[in-house]
Amino acid sequence: MRSMHFLSGLPRSGSTLLAALLRQNPRFHANMSGPLAGMVNAMLGEMSDRNEFSMYITNEQRRRVLSGLFENYYGAEFKAEVIFDTSRTWCSKLPMLCELFPRVKMIACVRHVSWVVDSIERLIRNNALQPSSIFNFQPGGTVYTRAEGVANGEGMVGFAYNALKEAFYGEHAQHLMLLQYETLVRDPAKAMAAVYEFIGEPLFQHDFDNVQFDAETFDQRAGTPGLHAIGKKVLARERTTVLPPDVFRRFENDAFWLNAQANVHGVRVV
Known part of the structure; x- marks a missing residue:
């Protein structure tokens, strides 16, 4: 029986690079974020009490349905012995994943939040002629409204950050x-x-x-070329921020994982 693990964490924090490296191992399958987390949410909703027939659905049936969703999504065409599925949603679903896969491991990629927001803003500026799916293809706004949009609780960064804290604590x-x-x-x-x-x-x-990963078609469709682009060689690229100083400072103390005293469960931080 093959192993099932998950990649999650903050956007623009290395999950695509990590997946590209993991898939170099012929025993592993890893990729960018896919549809499975959304499918799980849809099934959980349909099996909830909003379904008038939910009285006929037991937790054991829910467990079998959800387990079957993973098993069938990664069917016979996936030959890997170890599967890594990627989604920022998974941190918020850790209790459910532990129910389904008692030996599950989750690797959450993290990065200083100021640089996460900077990376998103840099993407937007690099594609100034194409509105991005990140902002629902809306062409308006400023760096301030964009930073606020991604940082709020339902935003690209804010949701992932809160989900990460939920799992961490x-x-x-x-x-x-x-x-x-x-x-x-x-x-x-x-x-x-x-x-x-x-x-x-x-x-x-x-x-x-010699790291290889190609998501150009997806990124073009998202109106954000380069969204999942990675360099051929793994290296740190130093740069100055494109954010105004006050926007950058807003997030500079948000790296809670660096506070060893707050790591009450002894989560490994590498």
Whole structure:
């Protein structure tokens, strides 16, 4: 029986790069965010009490339906022994995933939030002629409204940040590891060794100078070319922020995972 693990965390924090590295291992399957998390949410809703026939649905049936969703989505055409599914939603679903997969491991990619917002804003500016799906293809706004939009509780960054805290401080935190973007790009060998140790798999020799991942078609459709682009070689690229100083400062103290005293469950932060 193959293993099921999950990649989650903050946007623009290395999950695509991590997936590209993991898939170098022929035993692994990993990819960018896909539809499975949305399908799970839809099924949970349809099996809730808003369904007039929900009295006929037991928790054991819910468990079988949801387990079957994962099993059938990753059907026979996926030959990998270890599956990694990616979604920022998964951090908010850790209790459910532990119900379905008692040995599950979740790797959440994190990055200083100021640089997450900076990365999103840089994408928007690099594609000035194409409104992005990130902002529902709306062409208006300023850096201030965009930062506010992604940072609110339902925004691209705010939701993921709150979900991450939910998992980090929750009762299933032992299934969670946080992988810092800074570690992944500056010391990828250390980062990958930590991932393999966490999931209990034998270490694989990755090629950090020849990383391949192609999501150009998806990114074009999203109106955001470069959204999932990664460099061929893993390295840290130093740059100055494109954000106004007050916007950058707004988020600079949000890296709660760096506060060892607040890590009450001893979550591993690499």
